Amino acid sequence: MVPFVIDFSGEFGPEDLTIVWRDEPRPPHPQLDRLVSETWDAFAAECRKNQQQLYNGPMVRLLRWTHRDGRWHLEAGPTDYANYIGTNHLNYKMGDLIGWEFFADPLGTSALIITSDRRLVLGRRGRHLAVCPGMLHLFGGTMDPSDRLPDGRMDAFGCVRRELDEELSIRPTEIASLKCMGMVREATTRQPELIFACECTCSYSDLRSRLRPGHPEEEHAGLECCLPGEREICDFVAGAGQVAAVAAAALGIYGRCRFGEDWYAAYLRIF
Numbered sequence: 001m002v003p004f005v006i007d008f009s010g011e012f013g014p015e016d017l018t019i020v021w022r023d024e025p026r027p028p029h030p031q032l033d034r035l036v037s038e039t040w041d042a043f044a045a046e047c048r049k050n051q052q053q054l055y056n057g058p059m060v061r062l063l064r065w066t067h068r069d070g071r072w073h074l075e076a077g078p079t080d081y082a083n084y085i086g087t088n089h090l091n092y093k094m095g096d097l098i099g100w101e102f103f104a105d106p107l108g109t110s111a112l113i114i115t116s117d118r119r120l121v122l123g124r125r126g127r128h129l130a131v132c133p134g135m136l137h138l139f140g141g142t143m144d145p146s147d148r149l150p151d152g153r154m155d156a157f158g159c160v161r162r163e164l165d166e167e168l169s170i171r172p173t174e175i176a177s178l179k180c181m182g183m184v185r186e187a188t189t190r191q192p193e194l195i196f197a198c199e200c201t202c203s204y205s206d207l208r209s210r211l212r213p214g215h216p217e218e219e220h221a222g223l224e225c226c227l228p229g230e231r232e233i234c235d236f237v238a239g240a241g242q243v244a245a246v247a248a249a250a251l252g253i254y255g256r257c258r259f260g261e262d263w264y265a266a267y268l269r270i271f
Contacts, residue, residue, distance in 0.1 A: 001187065001247055001271060002187065002271045003183065003187050003188075003243075003245040003249075003271060004184050004186060004187055004246065004249035004252075005018060005184065005185045005186075005187055005190075005246040006174065006182060006183075006184050006249065006253065007041055007065070007182065007183040007184065007192070007257070008067065008072060008108075008182050008183055009180075009182030009184075009257075010140065010180060010181070010182060010184075010251045010257075011179050011180075011181065011182040011197075011199075011257065012072065012179060013179060013180075014157050014182075015071075016070070016071050016072065016180070017071070017072050017152035017156065017194075018031035018071065018072070018074065018075070018135070018153060019075070019076055019153060019156055019179050019236050019264045020074070020075055020076070020109075020142075020152055020153055020154070021075075021076060021077065021145075021148050021153070021154055022063055022075050022077045023059075023077060023078070024063055024075075024077035024078075024172065025077060025078050025079065026079055026087075026102060026103070026104055027060060027101065027102055027153050029098060029102045031086065031098065032098060032102050034092065035086060035091055035094070036082065036083055036086030036087060036091075037043050037086070038086075039085060039086040039090050040056070040082040040085055040086050040222075041208065042072060043086075043090065045231055047145050047177040049127065049260060050265070052128055052133070053128060053175050055081070056080055056082045056135075057080065057081050057083045057144065057186050058078065058079075058080050058144050058145050059078075059079045059080055059081060059104070059106040059107075059111075059143070059144055059145040060076045060077070060078070060105075060106060060107050060142065060145065060147070060154065060266075061076060061077050061106060061142060061144050062074065062076055062103055062105045062107045062125050063075040063076055063077050063106065064193045065183070072183075074107075074152055074154075074196070076107055076143070078145065079104040079105070079106055080104075081106075082103035083104035083144050084104040084106045084191070085203060086104075087102070087103040087104045087105075088103050088104055088105065088106070088189040088190060089131065089189060089191070092116075092188050092190065094187045094205060095190060098115075101131040104191055105189070105190070105191060106142045106143075106144060106191060106192075107141070107143050107192055107194065108140065108141065108191065108193035108194065108198065108246070109142070109159045109160050109163065109190065109193070109194045110138035110139065110140035110141075110193055110194075110195055110196065110247075110249075110250070110252060111138055111139050111140050111145055111158050111163075111164060111178075111195070111196040111197070111198040112135070112138055112158050112195065112196070112198065112250045112251065113139065113164075113168070113170075113196050113198050113200060113207070114121070114197060114198065114199045114200070114228070115200060115202055115203055115204045115206075115207065115225075116196060116202060116203050116254075117203045118166075118227065118228060119205055119225040119226070119227065120226050120227070120228050120233070120236075120251065120254070121204060121207060121223055121224070121225045122136050122137060122138060122139075122155040122223070122224055122225070122247055123136070123137055123138070123139055123167070123219070123220035123222070123223055124136055124220060124224055125137050125219060125220060125221065125222050125225070125226075125244075126220060126221045127221065128219065134221075134242055135240070135242045135243065135244045136140075136142075136224060136242065136243045136244060136247050137244040137246070137247050138141045138195065138244070138246055138247050138250055139163060139164055139167050140159075140160060140163045140164075140167075140196075141159075141163050141221075143156065143159050143193060144184075145159070147159045157178060157180075157196075159197050160178065160198070161175065161178070165199060167220070168210055168220060169206075169210045170200055170202060172200045173199055174200050174202055175198055175199070175200055175201075176199045176200060176201075177197075177198070177199040178196055178197075178200055179196060179197050180194055180195070180196050181195050181197050181250065181254065182194075182195060182198060182253055184245070184246060184249040184250075184253075185245075186244075186246070187245065192215060193249075193254065195246060195249060195250045197250075197254060204223070204225050205242050205244075207223060208222075208223050211223060222234075224240065228254070228258075230255065230259050230263055231271055232253075233251055233255050233267070234266065234267055235271060236251075237251060237267075237270055238270050239264045241256045244266045248271070251265060251267075252267050253269070255267060
């Protein structure tokens with residue numbers, strides 16, 4: 001089963017992708033609201049038992065999106081991490097039963113790194129994390145209300161730059177190019193994620209030297225990479241073990257844009 005669904009893909013700059021804020025929280029649903037509360041309490045207790053990092057913070061909920069005049073227009077509102085855990089993350093099977101419009105749908109932003117020595121770089125998440133522990137993943141996180149600009153728009157590109165600085169110490173001056181490659185969802189949870197391609201002026205060895213394995217605030221246990229070739233990407237994913245859906249999607253879209261539909265069809269057969 002292919003672990004991801006692509007909502008749209010291509011190559012988009014800030015002028016091609018607009019996100020506006022709406023004060024529209026998740027609609028109330030008594031059954032789901034009770035389940036969210038119960039799920040969060042149980043999840044928090046399990047994380048404490050396993051000494052995994054967890055906290056409830058504000059997030060940004062994808063409300064709807066449209067395409068017109070060659071541009072993508074998204075609308076987003078408030079949600080939080082507890083609602084995400086209690087809906088998309090752990091109770092996704094309820095989506096088809098009660099309606100996905102009641103789900104948190106936090107909007108993620110993640111980047112595939114292309115280094116100066118032409119390596120595609122991803123991170124192996126630490127085992128101490130509550131979500132996706134040990135999985136090969138992109139770098140990034142989810143948008144939050146602080147990414148809101150004075151005019152009411154949300155700055156997804158700024159969010160990615162901030163996350164790359166926090167996770168890999170990649171300064172804005174070290175980013176040669178940052179393009180959105182599209183929006184994808186994990187096939188089961190349907191949580192939306194904007195994925196980006198970030199070309200930076202750092203080498204792979206340079207990025208590895210910036211990582212702090214074992215540090216309590218470090219999300220990644222290590223970095224992994226492959227060459228940007230047709231065979232290399234497929235072999236890398238096939239042998240990578242646990243791969244997050246957004247990471248698999250990012251590598252698939254990256255290759256699809258460069259190698260075409262026949263390559264992409266072969267890539268999907270890996271799953």
